[in-house]
Amino acid sequence: xxxxxxxxxxxxxxxxxxxxxxxxxxxxxxxxxxxxxxxxxxxxxxxxxxxxxxxxxxxxxxxxxxxxxxxxxxxxxxxxxxxxxxxxxxxxxxxxxxxxxxxxxxxxxxxxxxxxxxxxxxxxxxxxxxxxxxxxxxxxxxxxxxxxxxxxxxxxxxxxxxxxxxxxxxxxxxxxxxxxxxxxxxxxxxxxxxxxxxxxxxxxxxxxxxxxxxxxxxxxxxxxxxxxxxxxxxxxxxxxxxxxxxxxxxxxxxxxxxxxxxxxxxxxxxxxxxxxxxxxxxxxxxxxxxxxx
Amino acid sequence: xxxxxxxxxxxxxxxxxxxxxxxxxxxxxxxxxxxxxxxxxxxxxxxxxxxxxxxxxxxxxxxxxxxxxxxxxxxxxxxxxxxxxxxxxxxxxxxxxxxxxxxxxxxxxxxxxxxxxxxxxxxxxxxxxxxxxxxxxxxxxxxxxxxxxxxxxxxxxxxxxxxxxxxxxxxxxxxxxxxxxxxxxxxxxxxxxxxxxxxxxxxxxxxxxxxxxxxxxxxxxxxxxxxxxxxxxxxxxxxxxxxxxxxxxxxxxxxxxxxxxxxxxxxxxxxxxxxxxxxxxxxxxxxxxxxxxxxxxxxxxxxxxxxxxxxxxxxxxxxxxxxxxxxxxxxxxxxxxxxxxxxxxxxxxxxxxxxxxxxxxxxxxxxxxxxxxxxxxxxxxxxxxxxxxxxxxxxxxxxxxxxxxxxxxxxxxxxxxxxxxxxxxxxxxxxxxxxxxxxxxxxxxxxxxxxxxxxxxxxxxxxxxxxxxxxxxxxxxxxxxxxxxxxxxxxxxxxxxxxxxxxxxxxxxxxxxxxxxxxxxxxxxxxxxxxxxxxxxxxxxxxxxxxxxxxxxxxxxxxxxxxxxxxxxxxxxxxxxxxxxxxxxxxx
Numbered sequence: 001x002x003x004x005x006x007x008x009x010x011x012x013x014x015x016x017x018x019x020x021x022x023x024x025x026x027x028x029x030x031x032x033x034x035x036x037x038x039x040x041x042x043x044x045x046x047x048x049x050x051x052x053x054x055x056x057x058x059x060x061x062x063x064x065x066x067x068x069x070x071x072x073x074x075x076x077x078x079x080x081x082x083x084x085x086x087x088x089x090x091x092x093x094x095x096x097x098x099x100x101x102x103x104x105x106x107x108x109x110x111x112x113x114x115x116x117x118x119x120x121x122x123x124x125x126x127x128x129x130x131x132x133x134x135x136x137x138x139x140x141x142x143x144x145x146x147x148x149x150x151x152x153x154x155x156x157x158x159x160x161x162x163x164x165x166x167x168x169x170x171x172x173x174x175x176x177x178x179x180x181x182x183x184x185x186x187x188x189x190x191x192x193x194x195x196x197x198x199x200x201x202x203x204x205x206x207x208x209x210x211x212x213x214x215x216x217x218x219x220x221x222x223x224x225x226x227x228x229x230x231x232x233x234x235x236x237x238x239x240x241x242x243x244x245x246x247x248x249x250x251x252x253x254x255x256x257x258x259x260x261x262x263x264x265x266x267x268x269x270x271x272x273x274x275x276x277x278x279x280x281x282x283x284x285x286x287x288x289x290x291x292x293x
Numbered sequence: 294x295x296x297x298x299x300x301x302x303x304x305x306x307x308x309x310x311x312x313x314x315x316x317x318x319x320x321x322x323x324x325x326x327x328x329x330x331x332x333x334x335x336x337x338x339x340x341x342x343x344x345x346x347x348x349x350x351x352x353x354x355x356x357x358x359x360x361x362x363x364x365x366x367x368x369x370x371x372x373x374x375x376x377x378x379x380x381x382x383x384x385x386x387x388x389x390x391x392x393x394x395x396x397x398x399x400x401x402x403x404x405x406x407x408x409x410x411x412x413x414x415x416x417x418x419x420x421x422x423x424x425x426x427x428x429x430x431x432x433x434x435x436x437x438x439x440x441x442x443x444x445x446x447x448x449x450x451x452x453x454x455x456x457x458x459x460x461x462x463x464x465x466x467x468x469x470x471x472x473x474x475x476x477x478x479x480x481x482x483x484x485x486x487x488x489x490x491x492x493x494x495x496x497x498x499x500x501x502x503x504x505x506x507x508x509x510x511x512x513x514x515x516x517x518x519x520x521x522x523x524x525x526x527x528x529x530x531x532x533x534x535x536x537x538x539x540x541x542x543x544x545x546x547x548x549x550x551x552x553x554x555x556x557x558x559x560x561x562x563x564x565x566x567x568x569x570x571x572x573x574x575x576x577x578x579x580x581x582x583x584x585x586x587x588x589x590x591x592x593x594x595x596x597x598x599x600x601x602x603x604x605x606x607x608x609x610x611x612x613x614x615x616x617x618x619x620x621x622x623x624x625x626x627x628x629x630x631x632x633x634x635x636x637x638x639x640x641x642x643x644x645x646x647x648x649x650x651x652x653x654x655x656x657x658x659x660x661x662x663x664x665x666x667x668x669x670x671x672x673x674x675x676x677x678x679x680x681x682x683x684x685x686x687x688x689x690x691x692x693x694x695x696x697x698x699x700x701x702x703x704x705x706x707x708x709x710x711x712x713x714x715x716x717x718x719x720x721x722x723x724x725x726x727x728x729x730x731x732x733x734x735x736x737x738x739x740x741x742x743x744x745x746x747x748x749x750x751x752x753x754x755x756x757x758x759x760x761x762x763x764x765x766x767x768x769x770x771x772x773x774x775x776x777x778x779x780x781x782x783x784x785x786x787x788x789x790x791x792x793x794x795x796x797x798x799x800x801x802x803x804x805x806x807x808x809x810x811x812x813x814x815x816x817x818x819x820x821x822x823x824x825x826x827x828x829x830x831x832x833x834x835x836x837x838x839x840x841x842x843x844x845x846x847x848x849x850x851x852x853x854x855x856x857x858x859x860x861x862x863x864x865x866x867x868x869x870x871x872x873x874x875x876x877x878x879x880x881x
Contacts, residue, residue: 038419079420098420117420174358199417202354222419238420 027056028249031086032078038238039078042098045242046076046249053250074112074252076245083107095258097245098238100194101148113258115245117194117236119221120262121153124191124234125163127268128219131232132189139166139187139216141179143195150221151193173203177210184214189232194221204228217278223269231274236263303476307468314464322457330446338404341437344371345408348380348433356384356410356430364389376438378403384410384431392436402439407432478506482513492529494521537622540602543609544619548573548582551618560602560625563595573621582606582619592623601626647716654712658705665705669698707842710770711825714849721853723877726765728803729754732790735769739776739788747785748809750776756794761803762877767850771858774843775807775870781839783811783867794876801876802856808869814862822860823848847872 028050032039047057075094077083080103083096088109095113096104104114125138140154158165166186170179176198183190190211192199199207208229211218220230241263252258275281298304348371355363364382368391371380378401379392410430481499488496497517498510534541540557542550549572553565561568561576573582579591586605594600603624609617672695679687713719736750743750772790779788786809793804814822821827825845848858855875862868 036420081421177358194418196418196421200412201416202357202412204417206354220417222417224419225417228417235419 027072028246028253029072029075029092030057030078031075031082031088033082036079039098041238042078042242042245045239045244046078046097046246047242049243049246050249053246055250055253074249076249077111080104080107083109083111093252093258095245095248095252097241101260102146105148111258113248113252113260115241115248115261115263117241118148118153118262119150119234119236119266121150121157123266124150125154127234127266128189128191128232131268131270136188137164137166137186139168139183139190141170141176141183141190141192141198142167143193143198144169144171145197146193146195149193149195151191151195154191170198173198173200176203177206180207180210180216181214184216187216189217189219191219192221192225192230199225212274212277215278217275217280223267226269226271229271229274231271231278231280233269233271234266235269237265237267240265302479303469303472306472306476307465310468310472311461311465314468315461318457318460318464322453326446326450326453329449333442333446337437337439337442338406341404341406341435342408344374344377344437345406345433345435348382348435349408349410352382352433353410353412353430356382357412359384359386361386361389365391371435376441377435378438379434379436381434382431383434402443403436404439406435406437408435409433475506478502478510482506482510485513485517489517489520494529540623540625542568542573542576542621542623544573544582544621546618548619550576557623560592560600560623561594562598567595573619577602577604577621577623582621584608589626590623601630650712650716652716654708654716658709658712661705662702662709665698665702669695669702672698704840707840707846710846711842711849714846714853719849719853721764721767723762724765725760725762725877726768728756728761728792731765731769731772732792732805735772735776736790738773739780742777743780743788746780746783748780748783749787750780751787751789753789754792756792756803761874763854763874764850767854768872768874771847771850771872772805772807774847775858775872778839778843779807779809779811779868779870783809786810786867795873803872803874803876805872805874806869807872808867810867813864813866814860814868815864819860819862823858 028046030043030046032043034040050057072092075088075092077086077088077094077096078098080096080099083094083099083104084107088094093112094109095115096107096111097115099114099116101114101116101118104111104116128138129136138154140151140158142151142155146152154163154165155167157163158167166183168179168182170176180190204225207218210216211229211231217231218225218229220226220228220233220235222235223233226233244261244264248258248261296302348367352364352367354360355367364384368380368382368389371377372391372393377393378396379390381388381390383389409432412428412430478499478501485496485498494517497514500507500510500514502510534554537554537556540560541554542557543552545551549570550568553561553568557568558564568576576593577590578593580588582604584607588604588606590602590604592600592602603626604621605624606619606621609620672691676688676691676695679685679691710719732752732754736752739750776788776790789806789808791806791808793806795802795804823844826841827845828839828841844858851858851872851874856873858870858872860868860870
């Protein structure tokens with residue numbers, strides 16, 4: 001976390017491109033943490049989209065007090081912490097992006113709209129099916145305390161019986177390894193959802209080791225997870241999330257009501273080395289967008 | 294004279310500089326040690342905290358999943374380290390503590406470090422910030438023994454102390470050598486001062502440096518130079534006194550002998566120790582000791598021999614002006630007295646011999662005059678008889694005999710007069726005579742001689758008196774000698790006799806000048822002109838004849854008459870002889 005905002009050349013070019021919008025008073029204020037690559041990608045998508053529509057962007061650090069009378073009616077909080085800590089004026093409609101639904105539920109001020117990172121289960125399964133052999137069995141580790149998220153969606157699909165998914169419940173990190181191992185022989189690949197209470201640097205290592213030892217590939221929920229040892233990864237395209245957020249903001253500027261949206265575009269990645277260790281043939285998997293060698 | 298080492302400037306300088314250096318060195322060493330100790334503390338604490346942090350990271354998962362066995366293994370592994378004495382993991386359950394065997398709390402200095410174990414934020418969420426972790430899993434408490442650190446510090450202190458001690462010894466040696474080198478000119482200066490103090494005012498200090506010591510040596514040399522120019526040393530004075538030929542005695546205020554020089558020791562025939570302390574009356578008699586010079590006294594030596602001495606004495610004044618004593622200089626007159634006696638005896642003998650010679654000459658000349666007179670008279674008588682008898686052919690021979698006799702008689706008379714004059718047997722017979730008459734007689738007597746050389750005699754009496762009183766014979770003879778000489782050395786010239794009157798000192802003088810126009814007299818001859826038998830040039834003497842007694846007799850006669858005879862002459866132009874004769878009773 002940094003207290004100052006670093007604006008690069010591209011940001012400045014974007015701001016210059018938004019000058020006509022500034023003159024017209026069509027400015028969208030954005031609160032965001034700097035220094036986080038995912039946020040930078042999202043911001044890039046936001047700016048590009050807004051600039052295409054002739055709107056300006058006022059980028060502010062989330063800890064700064066908003067300038068009075070700036071004329072913005074819509075603001076974007078990038079990330080949960082920006083939403084929590086930014087001093088957003090009450091007359092400004094704030095929509096949140098780059099956050100999980102679980103996190104948004106706990107916020108004191110409810111956003112006027114949101115573009116959440118919770119991936120819809122079906123597109124995820126579609127993406128994974130391109131990587132896996134046909135009729136592969138999916139396993140999912142579910143934290144019962146979480147009622148939303150991709151794992152919850154998959155669990156719901158498993159209850160409906162539409163898709164062969166084996167669910168292993170895990171209430172805490174101490175049970176994570178056990179839950180994972182319980183899926184041995186029941187699933188060909190284990191899908192994880194973005195749950196900070198279960199997955200951390202401390203818990204990931206034994207989980208990866210167990211994945212390798214039991215030849216049970218893990219599907220991570222971020223690029224970092226894939227780099228850490230997950231065989232595959234499926235996660236949102238953050239730039240597109242930004243563009244999606246910008247479009248939602250434009251709708252709100254057009255006096256339409258904000259809504260809750262989910263990622264339209266997912267990124268499928270694989271760790272080539274881990275796949276090789278697991279005996280998979282990653283070269284035969286044309287669906288992978290990002291390949292970690 | 295030596296300086297005690299405690300008072301030595303070298304010791305004090307070395308001590309002062311050494312103390313300052315030692316103080317600085319020790320203070321700097323202590324500061325460095327304190328700084329190093331603090332650095333060691335920091336490093337040790339940092340290491341302990343790093344260890345605790347490492348353990349916290351290691352036990353994170355175990356605490357997260359409640360793996361007690363893993364925690365115990367970690368604790369056991371931790372205390373295997375040399376300086377970790379205990380490890381304690383605390384979580385929500387009971388704490389796990391492991392400690393080194395034999396360790397008792399409080400038995401040794403232990404640094405305790407506690408580190409919290411927090412759940413790691415998931416860095417797997419690319420879209421989340423890196424904020425602080427929430428919650429606490431437990432803590433790690435670590436005890437690290439300070440024994441090794443203390444031992445390392447003690448080792449450092451001992452090394453530093455050894456280094457400081459060695460450095461101080463080296464500094465002391467270097468300081469001593471360096472300061473001693475700087476002090477060397479002082480020793481040279483002191484040696485020079487001692488030498489000058491012992492009397493050698495020519496001794497000089499070696500300069501050789503341009504610093505303050507060099508300046509001091511230069512100033513000292515300049516001072517010595519000035520001192521030497523204004524002061525004489527005791528040795529110098531002793532040399533002077535010792536080299537004196539005269540005896541020197543120094544008396545105290547009671548006139549007792551205080552000091553003698555070598556000459557006095559020789560004179561008194563005893564070393565100084567024999568005389569020191571004795572009253573002066575024991576060695577000097579013949580009169581009281583008073584200030585003055587040239588006093589004859591009788592000195593008695595150690596053998597009581599009497600020695601005639603010439604004494605000069607003076608009072609010595611001390612600084613306050615009081616009479617501090619006497620200084621007496623004695624000159625041995627023995628040799629001088631003996632010489633004087635010999636001179637007197639020689640003089641008497643010479644006078645006696647002279648008288649005998651004069652008597653002999655007088656006797657001889659008297660004996661010569663009688664036959665010469667007989668010859669002259671006899672030749673005159675024969676000449677008259679031959680003329681009367683008509684034997685004129687024999688007359689010239691008789692005339693030659695007579696002239697030779699007269700010439701010989703004159704020589705004899707001159708020798709006789711000279712002898713009488715030397716013997717003091719010539720008396721002055723004062724009588725009144727007419728000056729003009731004497732002048733004319735002399736001119737007349739010299740006329741034949743003047744005529745022989747074609748000269749003319751002129752007489753000029755410028756006095757206004759008739760008579761004077763003195764020895765007329767000696768006056769006449771002296772004047773005749775002068776006129777005869779003038780006629781003899783003048784050819785075809787003039788001989789002028791001028792008499793003048795002159796008053797000097799309340800008396801009347803007759804100045805008779807005989808001037809000629811003859812050959813003149815060379816200046817180198819004039820000073821010997823009045824010596825007996827002196828003739829300026831032997832060839833001249835043979836040419837003009839004469840015995841060389843005329844001028845000597847004339848001056849002798851003039852001086853007997855109370856006057857004198859002098860000459861002024863120019864070679865080739867003539868001469869002027871002047872007789873200065875007292876007029877006697879005065880002119881009438």
